[in-house]
Amino acid sequence: MANTNQAREGAWISAAIAPSLILLLIVAYLPILYALSLAFYDKSAFRPDMEWVGLANAEWLLAQKDFWAAMGRSVVFTLGTVGFQLAFGLFFGLLLNQAIAGRSVMRSLVILPYLLPTIVIGLVFRWILNPEFGVVNQLLLSSGLIDRPINFFGGIDAAMPSIIITTGWQYGSFAVLLILARLQSINPRLYEAARSCGAGTWRCFVDVTLPNLRTTLLLIALLRGIWMFNKFDLIWIITQGGPLQATETLPIYIYEIAFRDFDFGRAAAGCVAIFIILLLFSFIYFKFFNPTKEVEVNR
């Protein structure tokens, strides 16, 4: 009898969980599994059938110098954008944590870039930084700082830094939000204690603020690192990986294999490569930067 009740209850629990599980299965795990499986097949976009090729796609990918070049650019892009966002977040977080006039308005404004659609940001920045019509070039020219326009997104040397700044500007708000929230939760007594020991502003920042922000900064670095490594839309909208592959990161490279060469199998192998890289990155993060450390110290 007890067993029957337990079975019935279990069935009810299963039925209650099943819709969420099915949804998760359909929208998350099945596509991932399908993409993983595609990496082992010769799958042309122009054929409904596919042929098992084992690790041939991975071997092909690893032998491509374009793959490694794209990987290098992805690392540069990720480090650049995450670094920019951390600096941006720290600066504005500290600023907006002060009792300054117009703080509420500034807090609202600083979140604005994060709320704007990526397409809008891409097109706006293309216009702002346009070599012929862009306001930045016009200002630089009229102020005499430059004597010919800078091709921000079209110059081989300028394109990557320009993309990094644009992306960093859009997502810096995220860092501001998290850092500001953490700053507001730091116990003021810690600062009082530091000052009573003779600490100035700088020492308070180094000895109180930064240790308390450690987890937040690491969390931002992890999350933004993963998101930036996967970043596709803004780069594609602005440069499509150009000029001359100067901004061709791994997601752009993989997209081109899929939809320029129409080879889904090799593109899937590229996606698996990104997945493995991010998995390793997360493993290193949790292994060497224990994010719970600070919480334990505070207790």
Next chain:
Amino acid sequence: MNRIVRTSGATGRRVISRRGLLRTGAALGAGVAMPGLISRAAWAQDAKKLTFISEESSPKAQAVYDRINADFEKETGIKVTMEYPGFANIAQRVATLIASGTPAELVWYGTGSAMEVGLQDQLADVSDLVSEFDIPDNLRLVMNGKDRSVATSQQFVYGWYRSDLYEEAGIDPYSDWPGYLAAVEKLNNPPSHYGNVVPSAQSGASHLLMETMMQKNDAHWFALNDAGEYEVALDQGDNFSRVVETLEYLHQMHQFSPEGSNYGWGDLMSQYFTGRVANSYYVGARLLEQTLANAPDLAPKTKPISLPAKATDNYYLSVQGFHIGAGSNEDGARQYIQFFLNHPAYVDWLHSVPLHIIPAKREILQSEAYQDNDVIQQRMDVLEFLDSIWGKGRAPYYWDGDKLNPYVGVYQNDNLGGWMLAARNIGKQDAESVVREAAEQIRTKMADLR
């Protein structure tokens, strides 16, 4: 017996077995997904439905499609569902539908893109329709002796210039390479305006300029060998010299152009109608349409002209037409093509971008019905220009030989001509090494084809 629930000994909590839960979820998931999959398959087989993907998506064209489709449904009972993924995305959309096993019945787009699909045996034989509508030979796409495309329209790559600036400068419109170079040099006055526009990006706009100028110089990507097979010819013999000469010429022209290292088709038009350049080019007359819309004062001064000839007077030919997905509702698609091309609104469809969508047949171009349009009446000079170059266009897959070249996609999908311009003009690599590297890129890709 596998139970869904087991009891955790120490706590007495009921823990759902992972296997049982996954089994339940999988069963429910399959139950949810299966009807969808079945209905997708059923859609592909349904004789009363057609999926039609069109590259042309201007509002006027869409309105004509709606009219024709309504009449078609009334007459045949077949419902047509339209998709407009746009010029940049149509190849991807077609490919993903094929990959998922539900090919579209009809696709109207460029034969160059369609060829890639045809090479994988995914296009139906339409030889009967090509005969019925007497499609000109230079617009046909023949694979294994069978037609795979019903051409409806075509475009050539040609130049557009500001006649007022030429008159002010006292120079005649160009006809040869030295003449064009001299003209753009004289009309160049940076940074306010430039002599011409040479986009130097790995874009379609850039690639087609390189490919067109190669045609004008009788330079080839491939050549047929003694065995009748296509081989890379870019870096071979005299052809190599002609390719290098073409690239070097466009490099010289680039000195009188905005840098254009990220220019696409839109930039060719916007640079022109904003008055930034005296010369531009396009595949067809969309540049004129955009000038009429954005800078009407400039439109009367905007004249068509052949890009300068050197060794040949060939024109890069872009052909568009109907393509039927193999294994789809082929009969329904055939009926639709016949209905569409015989429908009185077909001419309205050609007028949706006047003078840009050029009919496949010359008699239509010269017909009263076609010429009965305000824009065409105002710009009979453009129509006369098109008539004067009729038949000189050569599609890229027939440029290197009379036999269809199946490797065109290897360099066209990569916009390799655009890469060559970018490497020379932006990367400052010398022309010979750029051409050699491009040839190697093609060979590597060909060796990699599977």
